[in-house]
Amino acid sequence: MRLRIDIMRSSALGVLALSLGTIAATQAVAQEAPQTPEKTAAADTAEVVVTGSRIVRPDLASSSPVSVISAKDIQLRQPATAEELLRDMPALRPNIGPGVNNGGDGSATLELRGIGANRTLVLLDGRRLVPFGLDGLTDTNNIPVALIERVDTLTGGASSTYGADAVAGVVNFITKRDFKGLTATANYRFSEKGDATRFKADVVVGASFDDDRGNVVLSVGYTKADPLLTTARSIGAYPISSVTGQFSGATAAQVTIFGAPSNAKLGIPASSFGAVVNPTTGLLQPATASDTFNSNIGTYFQTPLDRINVYASGRYEISDGIEFYSTAMFNRNKVRLQLASSGTFGNTYQLALNNPYLPAGILGQLCSASGISATDCATAAAVQGGPGTAGYREIPVVAQRRITEMGARGNPIESQMFQVMGGFRGSIIDSLRYDVSAQYGETTQNQTREHWGSFSKVQQALRAYKDKNGNFVCADPSNGCVPLNLFGPNGSITPQQVAFIDLSALINRKVQQTVITGTITGDLFTVPLADHKIGFAIGGEYRKISARSMPDSASQIQGEVLGTGARTPPDFGQYSVKEVYGEINAPLIEDKPFFYRLGVEAGIRYSDYTTTGGSTTWKVGGTWEPYQGFKFRGTYSVAVRSPNIQELYQSPVQSLGNLTIDPCVGNVTGGLAALCVATGAPASTIGQIPSPTSNQINNTTSGNRNLNVERARTYTFGTALTPSFLPGFSLTVDYFHIKIRDAITQPAQADILNGCYSAALNPGFSYNAFCQLIKRNPLTGSLNGAGETPGVILTYSNLGVIETAGWDFGVNQRLRMDDLGVNVPGNLTFSMNGTLLNYYRFQATPNSINRNCTAYYSSGGCTNPRAKWRWVGRLGYGTENFDVSLLWTHVGSVSLEPGVTGIRPEFSRIPAYNYFDLATRVSPTENLELSLTVNNLFNKQPPLVGNGVGGTTFNGGNTFPTIYDVIGRSFTVGARLKF
Structure with a gap:
């Protein structure tokens, strides 16, 4: 047994061998037992377990609305x-996925009702998958799409069945x-521009044996999607300020100096982007x-x-x-995020006055x-040596340069x-x-930060001088130090200099x-x-x-990895939970006048967490x-969610948030100026504080080990109509309501900034609780910088x-063409969910x-858009060997968001968007199917809002790639072989 566990943990092939080997061994033993043609009751009814209930029975009617994506729609x-399949589902709000570059983590997650992905439970055949990260979320990249028969989405009333983290509902694949046979x-x-290409191939093979008493299935798939560069589309050619509508660049490709000595003493006005080197005069301008x-x-x-x-x-x-069953799965995902070139950013460096590259x-x-x-000054410039040498002097500067x-x-x-x-x-x-089962899973993640650079090596390379032979040397020559030229134009940093300061860091999770x-x-x-x-x-x-x-040593040093701003500390957390649950579904009246069916259902789950104790x-x-x-239905539920590992144990880490206007930038006076100083800005910088770099500022997030549970109350009620006098027709309308108290949340960035600096919200400009949550750069007074x-x-x-x-709401209609008086084979179908x-x-x-x-977006508040209306509808015609449909x-x-000021009017509203996708399928032979899907048929272009609204995570390339299509018209051609 010990050997089996070791094999399981060390090899994905071992995992599969364990599962299939166990099945084969079970078959060999069972073949010695007496044979019977009858199937067990469990085998007969296993497929009629309704999502949202653990009761196994064919006549079960759920009181909670369940929307279904069928195998036909998937095809x-x-x-x-899986994330791509569900991205446009009206009940889902786009979350982390391929459209998130700056702020992604390599996963693709789902968020029902827009109340947080941590409140949506993703299941595979009604069972949990091992989470991707410390936040407990499921990476839907791990779902075997080729094997999916359907996708059930249930919102409301799922917590007592599957666990309290299903506050918003469950998505069950x-x-x-x-499965019998072979499908390839x-x-x-590819887009009509020839980029954004993606290839996917799958083979599924299955067989039954021993008179159908057993069945095995194996699915193997490969997917490769190429990146789409932001600059490959005109909307993302360069960053655009949401305030001015003009180019909004970041740290220059040539050095920009801020800080001590202050810009004012250098003769640089506060309205400028800092001071740069004039290549002709060699002076700062x-x-x-x-x-x-x-x-x-x-x-x-x-x-x-x-x-x-x-x-x-x-x-x-x-x-x-007695039936034995088993599953095993292995996934290897490689995702690449990529940001603009690294640089010295807002870090403070000690600049040696004898630096040989200093003009x-x-x-x-x-x-x-x-x-x-x-x-x-002349004496210090002529010193041949570093710190400790007579006459040596250095001054602190914020020398920003994109490398x-x-x-x-x-x-x-x-x-x-x-x-x-x-x-x-x-x-x-x-x-x-x-039904009794046990499962074990592991997710390992290696994140490499390539070519980010080393703060300490930049500092070491800036402490350089010209020796008596005219050579440029480092005062500390260890590690093969090469003096760094920060003061030349773009391209002046040599490959040798790059090689010395370059640093790639590693984080393992x-x-x-x-x-x-x-x-x-x-x-x-x-x-x-x-x-x-x-x-x-009961169960x-x-x-x-x-x-x-587990970050490497460089990542754990404050500000050592350039571009991260702060250290990445190691984190660890764990919890366990013991739960008991029960559920009942009771038909009360059947086949009586006005009561064709009347039934009630109830469920309860008691959970005992090692972190937060007992809850129900x-x-x-x-x-x-x-x-x-003609059915009416309703559900009322109470969920009690315990915090996940990230919410409890995450150490303080820095990230970025969008901000177009810093209240302390400009000629601030009086109480506001005093607040800027109280929140960390040196008094000497008032009137000289630089604007947010790239419309971004530092945010620091951390967990809280004193968190308790959050409590949610949800209810749904509605109707489902399938009248017999309208064959093929169905209509569902359901109302949902979710309210969470004691919610585990982080304050919005906008709440903190406005609560401190806004005269309307803080009339006396007092140093209040919001101001205590703001810590500015102690050198420049800005909200940018490193660990300080x-x-x-x-x-x-x-x-x-x-x-x-x-x-x-959902509506479906299926009509035979001959019922419409048209003498052609096939069916006309229409469906809409909104x-x-x-x-x-x-x-x-x-x-x-x-x-x-509701229907707003902003920076640090409502973030990416949350539309009031969303729907998808499909109109199609199909026969046994041919389908064509249009998806809307x-x-x-x-x-x-009201109250947000300074944004240009053209970036303050996004009109309604409509996309149309055309799909066709044809089966020229019994074993072959060919498909063509045209996405964004009319090549609808995404909205331009600039780079300063919607939050850093979801605003990319001056738009919102998770919601609006940035690829443009694209074509997917497919083939399927069935045997």
């Missing part, structure tokens, strides 16, 4: 990943059962926008993916009432502004995931069934999950007015999750069908309130505003 869309599929996508760098160079609109996935499953009926004119300016006499010679900053992330599961199910008696669960389900008795028995399910579950992040979540619901085909500049501090707390409500968002409100703390983000995706209009 027409030809998605490469259902795989094909008892391949598709290739005010920098303009033309001196800044195009920070879109090297970045991605769509990140690349290289994926290998292997999935195996099997089952075998050992005897009547004489600038030397004189710096000495004069620093109060160093001309004689002492374009180093190339783009790469963030390749390679993750490997495996999970094995095995269990037994069957019947105890005819009306009583059982590992997540482990163990789940043991057991359920007994069956029937009790009938009530007098019903024909079907009351169904029930227990144990889960243990541990996660750690429950639901009640019911359905009333007065006439067959936390910026805006965003810490988790239980002080939030989240509330959202709206309507879901969501009307009534409101979404978020209040991070009692002192924050109760922000309404609608995203409603959105506007800039």
Whole structure:
């Protein structure tokens, strides 16, 4: 057993061998037992478990709305990943995925109802997958798309069934059962510009044996998606300021000097971008926008993916009432994020006055502004030596320079995931069934920061001088130091200089999950007015999750890795939970006047977490069908979610947030100026504080080990109509409402800045609780910098309130062509699913505003757009061997959040967007299918909003790539062989 565990952990092939080998061994033993043609009850009914319930019975009617994406729709869309399949679903809000470059982590996650991806549970065949990171989220890149039979999405009432982290609902990917034969599929996508290419190929093979008592399936797939550079589209050719509408560059490709001595002493006005070197005079002069760098160079609109996935499953009926089943899966995903070239950014360096690359004119300016006499300055410049040498002097400067010679900053992330599961199910008696299983999974992730550069080596290379032989040498020659020329034009940093200061850092993350669960389900008795028995399910579950992040030594040093701003500390956390649950579904009245069906259901789950103790979540619901085909339904549930490992244990780390206007920039006076000083700006910098670099500022986030549970109350009610007088027609309309108290949230950046600096919210400009969460650069007064500049501090707390409500609707119609009086074969189909968002409100703390983000976007507040109306509809015609359909995706209009000022009017509203995709399928032979999908048929271009709104994570290339198509018209051609 010990050997098996070692093999399982060390090799993905070992995982698959363990699963398939166990199935084969079970088959060999079972073949010695007496044969029986009858199947067990569990085998007969395993596929009628409804998402949202653990009760196994064919007549079960759920009171919670479940939307379904069918295998046919999956085939027409030809998605490469599960996230791509669900991205346009109205109930989902786009989250981390291939459209997120600066702020992504290599995963693709789902977020129902827009209340946080950590409140959406992703399942595979009703079971959890090992999480991707410390936040407990599932990477949907690991879903074996080729094996998916359908996708069920349930919103509301799922917590008591699957766990309290299903606050918003569950997305359940259902795989094909008892697959027989061989299917090979391949598709290739390309844009009409010839880029954004993607290739996907899968082989699925399955077979039954021993008179169908057993079945095994193996799926192997490969996906490769090429990146799309931001500059490959005109909208992302260069960053555009949301305030001015003009080019908005970042740190220059030539040195820009801020700080001590202050710009004022250098004769540089506060309105400039700093001071740059005049190549003719060798003096510092005010920098303009033309001196800044195009920070879109090297970045991605769509990140690349290289994926290998292997999935195996099997089952075998050992005897009547005992079936063994097992699954094993392995995934290797390579995702690359890429940012513009690294640089010295806002770091403070000690600049030696005898630096051999320092122009004489600038030397004189710096000495004069620093109060160093001309004689002492000349003496210091002539020193042949470093610190400790007589006459040596250095001054602190913020010498910003993009090191374009180093190339783009790469963030390749390679993750490997495996999970094995095995269990037994069957019947105890005819009306009583059982299912017990155990699973174990691991995710490992290696993130490399390529060509980011070393702060300490830059500092070492700046302490250089000219020796008596005229050679440029480092005062500290260790490590093969090469003096660095920060003062030349773009291209002046030599390959030797780049090689010395270059640094690639590594972060390793590992997540482990163990789940043991057991359920007994069956029937009790009938009530007098019903024909079907009351169904029930009871069970227990144990889960243990541990996660750690292990950065290398360079990453753990404050500000050592250029561009990160701060250290990346190691993190570790774990918790376990023991749960018991029960569920009941009771038909009360059947086949009576006005009561064709009346039933109630209820569920309860008690959880005991090692972190937050005991808590209870429950639901009640019911359905009333007065006439067959006219159903009314509703569910009320209470969920209690415990914090995940990241929310509890994350050490303080720095990230970036969007900010177009810093309240302390410019000629501030009076109480506001005093607040700027109180929040960390030196008094000497008032009036000289530089604007946010690239419209971005530092944010510092951290976990909170004192967090407790959050409490959610959700309810849904609606109707489902399938009238017999309208064959092929169905209509569903459901209202949803979710309110979370004691919500585990982080305050919005905008709340903190406005709560401190806004005269309307802080009339007396007092140093209040919001101001305590702002820490400025102690040298420049800005909100940019390295580890010395936390910026805006965003810490988790239980002080939030989240509330959202709206309507879901779905309509389907299927008509035979001959029923329409048209003498041609085939069917005409129409379907539409949509969501009307009534409101979404978020209040991070009692002192924050109760922000309404319905149909709004902004920076640091509502972030990316949250449309009021979203829907998808498909109109199609099909026969057995041919299909053609048009998919319509609608995203409603959105506007800039009220109260946000300074944004140009043309960037303050995005009109409604409509996309159309054309899909065709033809089967020229019995074994061959050919498909063509044209996405964004009319080549609709994304909206231009500049780079200063919507948050750093979701605003890329002056637009929102997760919501609006940036690829343009694209074509996917596919083929499928079936045997």
